[in-house]
Amino acid sequence: MSSENSPVRSAILTYTGLVLTPLFWAGNAVVARGTVDSIPPLSMAFWRWMIALAILLPFALPGIWRHRAVIRQHLGSMLVLAALSVGAFNSLLYLAAVTTTATNIALINATIPIFVSLLAWMLLGDRTRPVQVLGIGMAIFGILAVVARGDLSVLTSLEAQPGDLIMVAAVLSWGLFSVLLRRQAVPLPGFTFLSTQILLGTLVILPFYLGDLLFFSGGFEVTRGTALPIAFFAIFPGILAYGFWNYAVHRIGPSRAAIFIYLTPVFASVLAGIFLEESLGLFHMVGGAFILAGLLLATRAGRQAT
Template sequence: MARYANRSLALAYTGLVLTPLFWAGNAVVARGVVDSIPPVSLAFWRWVIALVVLLPLTFPKVRREWPVVRDHWPRILVLALFSVASFNTLLYVAATTTTAINIALINSTIPIMVALLAFLLLGERTRPIQRLGIAVALAGVLMVIAQGTLGRLISLSFSPGDLFMVAAVISWGIFSVLLRRLSIPLSAMTFLTLQIALGTVLLIPVYLIDLLLVSGGFTLSASSIPPLLYVAIFPGILAYAFWNHGVWAVGPARAAIFMYLVPVFASVLAWLFLGERLGWYHLAGGALILVGLYLTTRNPPAPRNHGA
């Protein structure tokens, strides 16, 4: 039993490391296609593709668990609203009117937001060693974002896009806490399929309004297919599955600390694919983040029994 618990935790932490890697790639792709694919269109078609890929694999299980789905669909709908329908849509919209530095800075407050909401809604407290880990990791994030220069951090200005990012962070924090609080006895893949399906349904009116009155959509081409496939499969299906399991296994506040890795991974990906320079502050900040993660994840609790 102890061996199973250790293996489950190891898988949870591995998934929580891959999640920010995929999300960092999501940010790089979004910035790359912002002039060719409108943000709402990117969000909507991302989830349509993810559902097309996922549904043939999970439909038999969804069908078997349908009585449970029927009883709990309002809860799944609420979770889908704050995750699939809201978070990335708000992030994509934010990317059109604010800088990548500001997005990374605001996104790095997710652990603080989740810890605050977990305390307010669940009464979940952090130990002193965890608070130290949060502080060390946050220092690493700020070092990466500020590129080792205090003046760069102080001189940041805020735009309407920053407000969208704040809304995105709040949305993800609510989702993470509710995911722990709302007990839904479904298998992981059934839950993910319903989460994406209901989130996509919620996005339909938003997409139609944007298509008809705002952006006019985009033209599908050979250059637009790869980024759509990437954001659907990696930061879409895989990252959400990893995050859901990680929150269940280690709790929302501890899982949220791994979001500190997003700006580190984003810096490396930008260096590899966009030719941006990898500076000393990336290495120093990354080291601080890893130390913070170690402090925060020491002596993790044993996972609960899963509903399915």
């Protein structure tokens, strides 16, 4: 009986995890936006990964030690990958939250597959079909609509919110990480690779965090109101989202799993409306529609080409 139910349980876990993952990613943007006045962005990034590392390391150390020769051999590549993903992506996302909305963060974040396709074409020479080019163009138009907030003069006068531009840099960082990950594949088990990346990425953030602590922000006071968000960042969009995502990709493949990324701005807009009283503007809906249509065109064409 249990053997018959195991595929069903596996499917339930897979698709439940794929719904929870964008919910946690949306929560990451909303909680960051809501607490950025009390927790400096670099403190958010450093302590998020420090706590995640403290939870994972006791389980990861045997694998890290067992594969130490591989890690040593690929240390340079892994350091670059860790700097782009663990180091830069969330640090930039939290910096973006200072001057833009959680909804904008989530909408721009949803374009990661577009930037991966664009950078793969530019850096790896991946074949790009005309439909994919159209999809990429539509998604970029959607980003510009969100960044401009529906006012073309914002773009022509370079008056866009700094947070929107920082979030574009964050997405570019993750796209570059994804492309380099393909080109510089490291032969490590998934859990060992993830744990090593978090370890290296935390070390990358450390000097920036210390500089910010000493010369700029001065850190933050540890209270219930600051400790709970940090714990949330570490456990939910950190450990659980990565775990659910990796499990789902293993079970159903990256193309089918990637469709669920499109739920992130939907969840973010609802959560931001409830907890931050952010309202949706016409530019959000127009930009979001172009982003979604572009993503569907580009990723569907990419799957048909492979």
